[in-house]
Structure formats: structure tokens, C-alpha cells
Amino acid sequence: MLLLSGLLLSCQESLEDKCAREAKEYTEKKCPAPIGENIVIDSMSFERSTHTLHYYYSIKGAADSNPNINTSEAYNLLLSQIKNATSIKDYKDAGYNFAYTYRSGKDKNKVVFEAVFKPEDYK
Numbered sequence: 390m391l392l393l394s395g396l397l398l399s400c401q402e403s404l405e406d407k408c409a410r411e412a413k414e415y416t417e418k419k420c421p422a423p424i425g426e427n428i429v430i431d432s433m434s435f436e437r438s439t440h441t442l443h444y445y446y447s448i449k450g451a452a453d454s455n456p457n458i459n460t461s462e463a464y465n466l467l468l469s470q471i472k473n474a475t476s477i478k479d480y481k482d483a484g485y486n487f488a489y490t491y492r493s494g495k496d497k498n499k500v501v502f503e504a505v506f507k508p509e510d511y512k
Contacts, residue, residue: 404483408442409435427452429494441486441505442477448501449494456493456501464504471511484508 402410412433421429427450434443448456471477471487480487487506493499 404479405435405437405440408480408485409437412442421447426450428491431492436488439486440484441488442480443488443490446489446491447494447497448491453494458491458502460502463502467504468506468510471506481508481511487511 412435416432416434419430420432424430424446427448429447429449431445431447433445435441436443447453467489471481474481477485477487486508489502489504490500491502493501
């Protein structure tokens with residue numbers, strides 16, 4: 390009976406609710422986590438008003454001492470990842486936005502790189 394009620398509830402979950410839940414669960418269970426050399430994912434959030442899935446990162450170590458980011462290259466790399474990601478297909482199909490904020494690990498108020506991708510960018 391519990392399994393059936395769980396299935397019924399999951400069938401009724403809106404895409405917005407699913408996105409918010411998944412972002413919260415990912416943050417609670419997996420963050421902070423290193424995702425590459427000198428980069429840590431700190432959290433994810435879903436902004437309902439703009440339908441934006443927002444990823445927050447910190448830059449650590451040597452990269453944080455002299456953050457010389459090629460913004461064009463970073464933008465194109467992130468855009469390519471969005472286009473190729475199957476895990477966010479439902480959100481892409483629904484026209485959600487994807488935002489990325491990279492902050493200094495030493496100074497969380499210092500934004501090193503930021504980008505927002507809209508459907509017209511990745512479709």
C-alpha cells in the first residue's frame with residue numbers, strides 16, 4: 390500500500406516540484422564536492438519565478454590565487470555540457486534556464502565567473 394501511494398504521489402509531482410526537490414536533495418547529500426582540480430560544487434537551487442536551475446561553485450587552491458578565466462572558453466564549455474546532458478533533458482524540453490556562479494574560495498563575495506543559459510542558447 391505504501392509503495393502504491395508513493396507511486397501515485399510521484400506521478401502527481403510537477404516538473405517545478407521535481408526540480409526543486411532534486412536540487413535540494415543533491416545539495417544536502419552531495420555538496421560540497423570536488424568536481425575537478427580546484428573546483429568544488431557548493432550547492433544547487435531552483436528559482437521557480439524564472440525556471441532557473443542554478444549551480445554554485447567555489448574555486449580553490451592555485452586557481453583561486455590568480456583566477457584568470459577565459460570567459461568565452463568557459464561559456465562555450467558549459468553550453469556544450471548543457472546541450473549534451475541527458476540528466477537535465479526534461480528541464481531543457483520545458484525551456485528551463487541554467488545558471489552557473491563561480492566564486493572565490495577565499496572570498497565568497499567575489500564572483501569570478503557567472504553565466505546564464507536560456508533555451509535559445511542551448512536548443
